[in-house]
Amino acid sequence: MSAVRLLSRSRLVAARSAVVPRVGAARAAGLSTAAARRPATAARVAAPSLAVPRRWASAAAAEVEAEEAPAAEEWPERVLPVLAPADKKRLARQRNIGISAHIDSGKTTLTERVLYYTGRTKDIHEVRGRDGVGAKMDSMELEREKGITIQSAATFADWNSYPPPNEWEEGAGAPEKEKYAFNIIDTPGHVDFTIEVERALRVLDGAVLVLCSVSGVQSQTITVDRQMRRYNVPRIAFVNKMDRAGANPFRVVDQLRNKLRMNAAAVQIPIGAESDFGGVIDLVRMKAIYNEGVKGNVVVEKDEIPAWLKELAEQKRAELIEHIAEADEALSDKFLMEEEITELDITQAMRRATIGLKFTPVFMGSAIKNTGVQSMLDGVCAYLPDPSQVPAEANDTTLPAHAPAVPIVPAAEAPLLGLAFKLEEGKYGQLTYMRVYQGELKRGSVIYNARTGKKVKVPRLVRMHADEMEDVESLGSGEICAMFGVECSSGDTFTDGTTPLSMTSMFVPDPVISLSIRPDGNETPNFSRALNRFKKEDPTFRVHVDAESQETIISGMGELHLDIYVERMKREYNVACVTGKPRVAFRETITASAPFEYTHKKQSGGAGQFARIKGYIEPMELDPDTGKDTQFVNSVVGTNIPNGYIPAVEKGFQEALDRGLLTGYNITGVRFVLEDGAAHAVDSSELAFRLAAMGAFREAFHKAQPVILEPIMTVEVVAPIEFQGSVIGAMNQRKGTVVDTEVRDDEFTLIAEVSLNDMFGYSSQLRGQTAGKGEFTMEYKQHSPVLPNVQKDMIDAFRKKQLERK
Numbered sequence: 050m051s052a053v054r055l056l057s058r059s060r061l062v063a064a065r066s067a068v069v070p071r072v073g074a075a076r077a078a079g080l081s082t083a084a085a086r087r088p089a090t091a092a093r094v095a096a097p098s099l100a101v102p103r104r105w106a107s108a109a110a111a112e113v114e115a116e117e118a119p120a121a122e123e124w125p126e127r128v129l130p131v132l133a134p135a136d137k138k139r140l141a142r143q144r145n146i147g148i149s150a151h152i153d154s155g156k157t158t159l160t161e162r163v164l165y166y167t168g169r170t171k172d173i174h175e176v177r178g179r180d181g182v183g184a185k186m187d188s189m190e191l192e193r194e195k196g197i198t199i200q201s202a203a204t205f206a207d208w209n210s211y212p213p214p215n216e217w218e219e220g221a222g223a224p225e226k227e228k229y230a231f232n233i234i235d236t237p238g239h240v241d242f243t244i245e246v247e248r249a250l251r252v253l254d255g256a257v258l259v260l261c262s263v264s265g266v267q268s269q270t271i272t273v274d275r276q277m278r279r280y281n282v283p284r285i286a287f288v289n290k291m292d293r294a295g296a297n298p299f300r301v302v303d304q305l306r307n308k309l310r311m312n313a314a315a316v317q318i319p320i321g322a323e324s325d326f327g328g329v330i331d332l333v334r335m336k337a338i339y340n341e342g343v344k345g346n347v348v349v350e351k352d353e354i355p356a357w358l359k360e361l362a363e364q365k366r367a368e369l370i371e372h373i374a375e376a377d378e379a380l381s382d383k384f385l386m387e388e389e390i391t392e393l394d395i396t397q398a399m400r401r402a403t404i405g406l407k408f409t410p411v412f413m414g415s416a417i418k419n420t421g422v423q424s425m426l427d428g429v430c431a432y433l434p435d436p437s438q439v440p441a442e443a444n445d446t447t448l449p450a451h452a453p454a455v456p457i458v459p460a461a462e463a464p465l466l467g468l469a470f471k472l473e474e475g476k477y478g479q480l481t482y483m484r485v486y487q488g489e490l491k492r493g494s495v496i497y498n499a500r501t502g503k504k505v506k507v508p509r510l511v512r513m514h515a516d517e518m519e520d521v522e523s524l525g526s527g528e529i530c531a532m533f534g535v536e537c538s539s540g541d542t543f544t545d546g547t548t549p550l551s552m553t554s555m556f557v558p559d560p561v562i563s564l565s566i567r568p569d570g571n572e573t574p575n576f577s578r579a580l581n582r583f584k585k586e587d588p589t590f591r592v593h594v595d596a597e598s599q600e601t602i603i604s605g606m607g608e609l610h611l612d613i614y615v616e617r618m619k620r621e622y623n624v625a626c627v628t629g630k631p632r633v634a635f636r637e638t639i640t641a642s643a644p645f646e647y648t649h650k651k652q653s654g655g656a657g658q659f660a661r662i663k664g665y666i667e668p669m670e671l672d673p674d675t676g677k678d679t680q681f682v683n684s685v686v687g688t689n690i691p692n693g694y695i696p697a698v699e700k701g702f703q704e705a706l707d708r709g710l711l712t713g714y715n716i717t718g719v720r721f722v723l724e725d726g727a728a729h730a731v732d733s734s735e736l737a738f739r740l741a742a743m744g745a746f747r748e749a750f751h752k753a754q755p756v757i758l759e760p761i762m763t764v765e766v767v768a769p770i771e772f773q774g775s776v777i778g779a780m781n782q783r784k785g786t787v788v789d790t791e792v793r794d795d796e797f798t799l800i801a802e803v804s805l806n807d808m809f810g811y812s813s814q815l816r817g818q819t820a821g822k823g824e825f826t827m828e829y830k831q832h833s834p835v836l837p838n839v840q841k842d843m844i845d846a847f848r849k850k851q852l853e854r855k
């Protein structure tokens with residue numbers, strides 16, 4: 050295997066540019082280009098150096114302490130594998146895609162079509178359909194009942210399509226269609242299940258953003274788009290529901306441009322509209338595409354474009370070329386020079402621009418009317434990247450956190466590196482969904498959990514098809530699969546034990562709502578079993594026991610999120626529960642810095658306790674790299690505090706954060722800087738320093754202008770126009786700030802920012818106000834300080850409760 054020797058990504062770039070000029074010279078000298086690509090130094094690095102000692106796997110279990118970690122000069126030289134031609138070929142026909150959108154845009158309905166057309170299902174079952182079967186992808190009983198998607202389901206499917214445009218040659222005609230392997234994840238649209246969307250985007254290489262042709266860009270579309278940007282996921286858009294009254298795909302394209310600041314353009318135009326919608330015109334090839342046969346399974350392409358659409362097609366084709374040219378230099382040059390632009394120029398530029406996150410092609414159709422779905426699938430093959438084209442990175446767990454991340458090459462020969470991105474407890478035990486990033490995962494092989502260092506044998510490996518499965522012997526890099534009987538937590542990395550690499554973790558938002566929970570009747574082991582399982586499956590679901598009331602408190606992303614878990618406790622674990630009133634997850638923070646100098650001293654016969662610490666606390670913003678907004682900084686110079694006591698100070702600080710001093714809620718956004726102190730040879734202990742840190746924090750916190758923060762939500766209401774006045778009135782009553790309103794035909798959309806604390810009971814109010822016709826979604830925006838009078842009331846109420854307890 051040829052190899053490129055590297056230390057960091059910048060060196061990778063440098064190495065690549067250093068190699069390029071040598072290729073021509075090598076050819077002239079009769080050498081293979083592979084040999085020429087290998088820099089001189091790498092020639093001495095034999096392939097086995099890819100393997101690192103087995104002990105690294107267990108070393109990875111522990112976080113590397115800064116002082117233990119090797120200095121930068123000692124960081125190991127990195128040898129990156131180069132993709133073998135066989136890997137490249139296989140990966141070029143692999144697509145890992147997510148289907149994401151605002152609630153009710155038709156993702157599940159669309160996925161049902163995809164499964165049917167790819168031959169995975171024999172029939173189409175509708176969401177909340179009359180046949181009582183329910184959609185294939187909504188396999189959970191609850192999902193089928195409510196007609197919403199709760200858990201994402203991964204599905205494997207094959208699709209025949211043309212090779213991607215980068216493999217075509219000008220003038221050579223269309224190549225034969227080939228088989229692509231798709232992994233599709235149907236993600237939930239409700240904000241309460243945001244973590245499912247986050248997880249899916251983390252492991253997928255591209256996405257289809259589904260929009261409703263009438264409602265266009267909605268609040269959840271904005272959230273999903275933000276998540277896709279966070280993970281650099283290239284996307285194509287699909288404007289669904291083209292059969293609906295008021296359908297207008299070009300308005301949706303405008304919204305993509307204006308509201309999401311996306312460089313987007315339609316690659317199709319509709320043939321007919323609303324109930325007359327009959328097909329689409331492909332603007333690249335200028336062909337009319339219709340669906341015929343059983344449930345639209347036969348795609349008919351006609352060279353003849355209906356005469357009444359010719360002018361619109363020409364105009365929209367020009368607009369498409371202009372927008373791609375904005376994002377692609379090669380096409381832009383041709384465009385400016387007024388040279389002839391061929392079909393291949395457009396498709397190749399569109400692929401480059403889409404993968405480069407500079408352009409979004411917009412497809413359109415109607416999932417329910419079986420129209421336009423196959424063309425969208427061809428678009429996935431043509432314009433979304435294969436797994437080798439998406440940069441992925443891992444951390445070397447033997448190095449400190451600031452060491453450069455290591456680029457991953459999805460080579461089959463490299464050591465195994467896989468990310469367990471989702472857990473599910475099924476009939477046959479725990480099912481762990483894994484994306485293999487490099488190497489190969491084989492049934493029966495032994496793999497290592499990089500976090501715990503534990504090894505485990507893979508007893509069974511399956512490809513998932515919603516809730517059914519297909520056994521496989523092995524899976525290559527870039528693929529998604531599920532394993533049975535592998536104990537782990539969501540987000541764990543698995544390796545073959547020969548690499549110290551671990552995948553970077555995902556963004557987990559903090560919970561915004563909590564409620565107390567207890568079994569209705571005697572407590573059975575199933576109560577804690579269920580809570581433990583949910584906690585492991587879902588990092589946004591938290592459980593703790595309140596120190597004062599001794600109640601079990603569950604927290605999550607919204608009322609629906611917690612309701613679903615309470616319901617699942619009853620259905621899956623036979624534990625009916627009684628819950629308290631939902632409470633908003635307030636937080637406390639500081640708005641100024643404050644110094645501390647604190648001595649903890651106790652002398653009551655025998656060994657005393659002595660610890661003195663000095664330093665300051667200050668406000669801290671969320672660190673986007675670590676996802677943390679609290680930090681302990683050790684700035685001690687000298688030995689006034691012996692090194693061994695420093696971790697105890699940090700522990701005391703962490704403990705102090707757990708229980709706020711104003712109202713008992715968590716403290717966030719604080720940096721604790723330890724500068725100096727004193728110890729006593731006999732009386733100092735870890736306990737004394739821990740207590741000193743807690744005392745110092747208490748003292749400084751009150752001087753640092755503390756405030757209570759509350760979650761502010763973005764609320765989007767859609768309702769018939771006649772209810773606009775009363776809906777706005779109710780929002781004002783709830784002290785909401787109206788951010789935007791939009792009126793469309795007979796419907797309006799209102800976007801407001803409202804404190805979550807003022808949103809309780811809104812769904813029944815809206816239902817009453819709009820005769821059941823209004824809908825709303827709510828999404829967490831940020832934590833903001835409560836009004837001073839509210840803060841005072843909350844502090845008084847907390848104190849009163851504490852006095853009553855005493």
Ligand SMILES: Nc1nc2c(ncn2[C@@H]2O[C@H](COP(=O)(O)OP(=O)(O)OP(=O)(O)O)[C@@H](O)[C@H]2O)c(=O)[nH]1
Pocket residue numbers: 150151152153154155156157158159175176196197198199236237238239289290291292293414415416417418
């Ligand atoms: N008119 C029309 N209705 C559609 C179309 N596609 C889906 N629907 C309907 O829209 C509703 C929502 O569809 P789903 O497929 O459940 O939407 P979803 O985006 O998966 O919903 P969540 O998973 O709950 O976010 C259902 O009543 C569908 O029948 C379409 O192309 N045209």
